Amino acid sequence: STRVIAVANQKGGVGKTTTTINLATAMAATKKSVLILDLDPQGNASTSLGLEAAQRAVTSYHVLLGEVSLGEAVQETGIPGLALVPADSNLYGADIELVDMARRETRLKEALAGAVGAFDYVLIDCPPSLTLLTLNALVAADSVMVPLQCEFLALEGISHLIKTIEAVRKGFNPGLDLQGIVLTMFDKRNNLSDQVAADVREFFGDKVYKTVIPRNVRVSEAPSHGKPVLIYDHKCSGAEAYIHLASEVLKRERDM
Amino acid sequence: STRVIAVANQKGGVGKTTTTINLATAMAATKKSVLILDLDPQGNASTSLGLEAAQRAVTSYHVLLGEVSLGEAVQETGIPGLALVPADSNLYGADIELVDMARRETRLKEALAGAVGAFDYVLIDCPPSLTLLTLNALVAADSVMVPLQCEFLALEGISHLIKTIEAVRKGFNPGLDLQGIVLTMFDKRNNLSDQVAADVREFFGDKVYKTVIPRNVRVSEAPSHGKPVLIYDHKCSGAEAYIHLASEVLKRERDM
Numbered sequence A, B: 001s002t003r004v005i006a007v008a009n010q011k012g013g014v015g016k017t018t019t020t021i022n023l024a025t026a027m028a029a030t031k032k033s034v035l036i037l038d039l040d041p042q043g044n045a046s047t048s049l050g051l052e053a054a055q056r057a058v059t060s061y062h063v064l065l066g067e068v069s070l071g072e073a074v075q076e077t078g079i080p081g082l083a084l085v086p087a088d089s090n091l092y093g094a095d096i097e098l099v100d101m102a103r104r105e106t107r108l109k110e111a112l113a114g115a116v117g118a119f120d121y122v123l124i125d126c127p128p129s130l131t132l133l134t135l136n137a138l139v140a141a142d143s144v145m146v147p148l149q150c151e152f153l154a155l156e157g158i159s160h161l162i163k164t165i166e167a168v169r170k171g172f173n174p175g176l177d178l179q180g181i182v183l184t185m186f187d188k189r190n191n192l193s194d195q196v197a198a199d200v201r202e203f204f205g206d207k208v209y210k211t212v213i214p215r216n217v218r219v220s221e222a223p224s225h226g227k228p229v230l231i232y233d234h235k236c237s238g239a240e241a242y243i244h245l246a247s248e249v250l251k252r253e254r255d256m
């Protein structure tokens, strides 16, 4: 059956999109079939895979509002085993439009029910907020992956995110689980990175992946070439880290 | 009279909070009286000024819902000339709560009307989204300052932000103006920073401040000490850049 992982953190710029794209690519490279669902109105995941604006006629917005089935929104990415449901700016309106709709929290879950069996994994790239878009992702997901930038301010919102995951588990999705916390943009020249990483491991223990994603300029260059860093420069430290992360994630999935 | 500047960008992690805190501190150092209004449920601006959770009994949430006047929510920061309306996690609910309320877009504007004359400047730190919290800030503001990280993905959402500012100008706030775009986290070792900066200057011309904020680890350390970097380490490159930015902003304000 299909496992759905929401990549979420309301703190901005922590590596949600980068983790979704590169983890999905690394998982696809191990012969899993993976779907990326771009649920961020910025459409950064779609851009990072080279999708022009003209190729986004049918998006996650249409899926969420029930105008198309999931299958009608899925596109090929040119990367074997990796498919995409893109996003564009019409998703900005969804937060307000969904509030007065019936089943406003479960629309994505219902739409994904149509994907069961077509993919091994669905990774949802969430926007930096806890509004109805991210809530839909948490209700639809089997587990949540939380990218955490190794910076002081990034620690602040984590406890609220964990509370939100628990509230969704109690209210909508009893099977929702924290798959893990991935430390991102770790800079070994900077004491602050070490301190934050140590704090997070102390507090969350085994929930924190052993793999740490280093700050690596090749990672931030890859989106401008429309490719995951695993394809843009597969030998760089960022690409290698995401390959390690994928094997850790897949091992956890097997053990669950 | 009081000038209100919204510091906004729906892209996450681009330096909205860091710019709000440090620009406000630099402006206060020139004998202006400045109020920071934390409108982000993460409460990063409040934390960056050292405010513990227990000191946030009255927040921007209460102001927005009309439960208290602005004056009742203002706190001292210990920094001469700088005051704060804090935020905490009860603001997460505001986006959904506001949708069905009357005057949902103008509540902050009405609340700030009570501040006119008490401060020279009000800087609003916005969350990384374009939902009703940020819309309230844009409706209440005289002008918008847009921090823009020198990264490829950060370019993507700018055109939509500019469209949103124009829509708010036409629909709610005819005086709303783009005060300027400030390039942040510029890394001189990294070509990508140069390319992004060149693209932005080409497209936005004089709207881009001459001052560029460099990536500087002291800037990201300061919040863990509860101080603006201007106080934590006033000689570092980040602090100096914000001092230059303040003089550029104040010059533009005089020329407007």
Ligand SMILES: Nc1ncnc2c1ncn2[C@@H]1O[C@H](COP(=O)(O)OP(=O)(O)OP(=O)(O)O)[C@@H](O)[C@H]1O
Pocket (backbone or CB within 6 Å): A011, A012, A013, A014, A015, A016, A017, A018, A019, A040, A044, A126, A127, A128, A184, A185, A186, A213, A214, A215, A216, A217, A219, A220, A221, A223, A238, B010, B011, B012, B013, B128, B151, B152, B153, B154
């Ligand atoms: N390991 C890394 N090394 C260097 N740069 C990185 C790394 N990971 C991400 N980045 C860059 O940092 C910026 C933020 O990352 P990204 O956009 O993936 O975060 P996000 O959490 O998805 O942001 P948002 O909250 O806006 O959705 C991007 O410009 C990205 O290219």
Ligand SMILES: Nc1ncnc2c1ncn2[C@@H]1O[C@H](COP(=O)(O)OP(=O)(O)OP(=O)(O)O)[C@@H](O)[C@H]1O
Pocket (backbone or CB within 6 Å): A010, A011, A012, A013, A128, A151, A152, A153, A154, B011, B012, B013, B014, B015, B016, B017, B018, B019, B040, B044, B126, B127, B128, B184, B185, B186, B213, B214, B215, B216, B217, B219, B220, B221, B223, B238
């Ligand atoms: N010039 C700089 N040099 C180094 N680090 C910086 C700089 N500016 C900001 N940072 C760090 O980068 C991270 C993101 O900055 P900040 O939190 O101010 O962005 P933001 O746009 O307010 O984020 P959000 O979208 O979550 O509100 C923080 O950890 C901050 O300390």
Ligand SMILES: [Mg+2]
Pocket (backbone or CB within 6 Å): A016, A017, A018, A040, A044, A125, A126, A127
């Ligand atoms: Mg993203």
Ligand SMILES: [Mg+2]
Pocket (backbone or CB within 6 Å): B016, B017, B018, B040, B044, B125, B126, B127
């Ligand atoms: Mg912020």
